[in-house]
Amino acid sequence: MRFLLLLRRLRSLCIKELLIILKDPANRLVLIVPVVIQSFIFGYAATYDLNFVPYVVCDQSRSPLSRDLIARLDGSEKFSRQATLDSTAEAEKWIYDGKALLAVQIGSDFADKLLSGQSADIQVILDGRNSTTASIAQGYLAQIVEGWNAARGIKSPVSIVMRAWFNPQLETRWNIMPGMLASLSIIQIMLLAALSVAREREQGTFDQMLVTPLSPWEILIGKAIPPIVVGLAQAAFILVICVLWFHIPFAGSYVDLFVALGVFTLSCAGLGLCVSAISLSMQQALVYCFVTLLPMILLSGLATPVSAMPKALQIATCANPLRFALVCVRSIYLEGSTLADVAQNFVPMLAVAAVTLPLAGWLFRNRLS
Incomplete structure (x- = not known):
């Protein structure tokens, strides 16, 4: 009975958060327009193809x-x-x-x-x-x-034999666009999670939430689920663009892909909630997010291979869940890998979630007291 009551409270909180996100026209604009613009920019402009x-x-x-x-x-x-x-x-x-x-x-x-x-x-x-x-x-x-x-009919004694697996035409779009599934998701999830509590504080509704029967952990879970849902929905939208617009063939399983993305979004939500717990205003949350996101994207291997980075930076990327999410997404999307093939990449992502989610709960509880 207590468990059912907990589920009802969490459902009500999640519905409230989703309504806050979706009812505001400015929020809807932010959720849709940047994804479309960035998808096309990265699809057309962020390319290593040499045409001249x-x-x-x-x-x-x-x-x-x-x-x-x-x-x-x-x-x-x-x-x-x-x-x-x-x-x-x-x-x-x-x-x-x-x-x-x-x-x-x-x-x-x-x-x-x-x-x-x-x-x-x-x-x-x-x-x-x-x-x-x-x-x-x-x-x-x-x-x-x-x-x-x-x-x-001339046979050269030194011949060059080249085969391009998973990308026969060597189009860099095939490498970048699947990476956008994770890269754009982490941006939206971290921003939504980080701004959730800061927005409540600025709008004056945070104190009202404190007098409800919800415990700090229930508030934390309720704040985490909606950004994860939105992030997965945006990943699905980008996937449609990749397959139907850019005609990048999908070789794996859609279930495997979204299981991997689901594990990844847990770590993203944990990071965003940590930022939300320590931020006193929306401006602070935005600054903390962008200070965190830029190094994560640069050190993810999205554009530059991790193996080409200095050794110290390669070690630092082990704490970056985006690095391992890109490996999972590209392997499943382009190579047709299964969850068993990419399961080792779940460990660091789950480790980040296991650290950041309890840390966010601790910070959140201490800020309430």
């Missing part, structure tokens, strides 16, 4: 074979020849000034070697200041050269 490769060429062979290969580069959609040089020494200034991403040098014995059945080398000088674009450009060039070899 300015290059210079030094053709010392000046043979029909070398001109045919250069024509293959010029005829591609991505490569754009900026200049034809007499020596590779001239390429230094083009690359240094950023006017060319790479320089291609074809030796004077290029045609003679190919006609005699030998392999011929092509020197490629890359602008390594941006290693990502340089690697991508190098890959594009290798594909064109291999295609030229195949068209002429």
Whole structure:
């Protein structure tokens, strides 16, 4: 009987919180518009795809074979020849000034070697200041050269074999957009959870809530559930955008995906409630949230692989639930992994929830006393 009474009180509190969130037109605007805008911004703008490769060429062979290969580069959609040089020494200034991403040098014995059945080398000088674009450009060039070899029936003694699992076209959107399921969810959940108590204090309804039969723990649970529900609903909305608009194929199980997201949202709610418990105003809650969220997103592996970070930062990411949520979401979405495959990532997320939720309860109880 007492348990049923507890459930009724929690239900009433959750309904109140959801009504507060959804009845305010400004809140509805904040819940919908940023998700749509950020989804499209990250889907279109946050991409590592290289669509324009300015290059210079030094053709010392000046043979029909070398001109045919250069024509293959010029005829591609991505490569754009900026200049034809007499020596590779001239390429230094083009690359240094950023006017060319790479320089291609074809030796004077290029045609003679190919006609005699030998392999011929092509020197490629890359602008390594941006290693990502340089690697991508190098890959594009290798594909064109291999295609030229195949068209002429030439077998290169050094061949490049590349396979792209889970993303055959190497579209970075396939990597970023599934990550938005977790990244945008943590923003909304933490903001809603952090502002819940601060809003009550500023609106003067916090004291009224204290005289109700609800215990601090019941208030805490009632404040945690609505942000989690909203976060999961937004993740579902982003999932629809990924599948139906951007046509990113979903390889896993929707149940597994939302189980993983559910575990993740527990830790997000715990972090948000900790911020809510220590904040005296909505302004303080917003500042604390953004101070916390920015490092979490930067250290999550959303844009930069965690393995590429300094060792100290790699250790720091172990306390970041977003890092492990991204691994789960991308594995389930792109690779078709099951819960058993990603279960080890639940441990740090549950550990964060196990620390932050009791801590929020302790802080909340002490602020009430």
